[in-house]
Amino acid sequence: MTKTVLLTGGAGYIGAHTFVALAKAGFSPLIFDNFSNADPDTPARIAQITGAAVPCVKGDLLDKPALAQVFADYDITAVIHFAAKKAVGESMRDPLAYIENNSVGLINLLNEMQNHATRAFVFSSSATVYGAPEHLPIPETAPLSFANPYGFTKLIGEQVLEQAASVNPQWAVGILRYFNPAGAHESGLLLQSPRNSAAPPENLMPRMLEVARGEQPFLTVFGDDYDTPDGTGVRDYIHITDLARGHVLSLQKLLETGQGHTVNLGTGRGYSVLEMIAAFKQASGQELPHKIMPRRAGDIASCYADVRRARELLGFTAEYGLLDMCASSWAGAQE
Ligand code: WQD
Numbered sequence: 070m071t072k073t074v075l076l077t078g079g080a081g082y083i084g085a086h087t088f089v090a091l092a093k094a095g096f097s098p099l100i101f102d103n104f105s106n107a108d109p110d111t112p113a114r115i116a117q118i119t120g121a122a123v124p125c126v127k128g129d130l131l132d133k134p135a136l137a138q139v140f141a142d143y144d145i146t147a148v149i150h151f152a153a154k155k156a157v158g159e160s161m162r163d164p165l166a167y168i169e170n171n172s173v174g175l176i177n178l179l180n181e182m183q184n185h186a187t188r189a190f191v192f193s194s195s196a197t198v199y200g201a202p203e204h205l206p207i208p209e210t211a212p213l214s215f216a217n218p219y220g221f222t223k224l225i226g227e228q229v230l231e232q233a234a235s236v237n238p239q240w241a242v243g244i245l246r247y248f249n250p251a252g253a254h255e256s257g258l259l260l261q262s263p264r265n266s267a268a269p270p271e272n273l274m275p276r277m278l279e280v281a282r283g284e285q286p287f288l289t290v291f292g293d294d295y296d297t298p299d300g301t302g303v304r305d306y307i308h309i310t311d312l313a314r315g316h317v318l319s320l321q322k323l324l325e326t327g328q329g330h331t332v333n334l335g336t337g338r339g340y341s342v343l344e345m346i347a348a349f350k351q352a353s354g355q356e357l358p359h360k361i362m363p364r365r366a367g368d369i370a371s372c373y374a375d376v377r378r379a380r381e382l383l384g385f386t387a388e389y390g391l392l393d394m395c396a397s398s399w400a401g402a403q404e
Pocket of ligand 1: 195248291
């Protein structure tokens with residue numbers, strides 16, 4: 070059997086872009102997704118980009134027999150684990166659903182892996198594990214904490230992996246701490262938010278797209294009284310194409326060395342909400358009416374990455390800038 074890279078949540082925003090990058094790098098990716106936050110036609114859209122069939126199994130990490138069947142049917146060399154709920158606000162409203170889905174799902178996956186010859190595991194973590202950072206830019210050695218149940222599950226996930234890897238020395242684990250993914254594949258076929266999503270998007274870029282498409286009358290800016298240059302929240306936005314490439318470099322390093330790593334994936338540069346609005350207008354020509362409203366619970370003022378370890382260990386440096394992220398998001402939203 071072909072050596073396969075299992076992408077849990079591989080039909081999602083980051084998963085689909087990573088599938089394309091892996092296929093381009095010569096890997097054989099396989100999607101395992103419950104499609105709770107992904108459009109059903111995403112595998113077909115990926116196939117339009119790669120020009121090849123897209124192996125996909127619809128299933129849930131909480132369904133142990135389904136998970137066992139995937140490992141029985143495919144020779145899985147590596148896993149990239151995206152499948153998780155990821156909306157901060159939703160996690161505040163339903164913490165147990167987040168812990169069951171994200172943490173129990175991870176443990177089921179690792180238990181199944183232990184029965185097979187899987188060697189590498191890449192974990193989709195997040196800058197949210199840094200909580201409110203004491204220093205900026207944020208290095209991987211910064212203190213870890215959580216400010217909401219979503220962040221709690223990411224921090225627990227990292228700790229579970231450290232323990233599991235310690236008793237499975239044949240595993241090489243890569244923990245990738247994403248900052249703020251944005252943008253879209255140049256084809257315009259892969260979207261940041263699914264079209265049929267039950268819950269409205271919470272992230273800034275999808276919310277800006279809603280306003281640009283006339284689906285919302287204005288953008289809510291959550292607070293302008295932070296200790297930042299213009300008072301609005303500052304984040305490190307990284308183009309999804311850069312982020313996907315970071316996953317390929319991480320997997321290649323794990324398979325090559327058998328050594329694990331924990332790495333920030335960001336640009337090292339922070340932009341405020343108002344700077345994002347200005348960049349979106351410059352890139353798309355779309356005015357974004359906006360209103361300053363009170364801060365959002367769980368938000369922090371500033372967050373941007375120290376990118377030295379990614380560069381030194383993986384040879385990774387982000388190549389796309391804010392205008393690329395805004396232009397590609399807007400182009401993808403035109404369909
Ligand atoms: C960005 C900035 C908001 C919406 C979260 C997770 C992180 C990662 C990305 C999941 C903040 C402001 C937003 C809006 C606004 N994981 N904003 N109006 O909260 O930095 O990070 O998503 O994908 O792990 O923590 O991202 O896009 O929600 O917010 O003013 O309508 O935009 O206050 O300053 P966040 P975000």
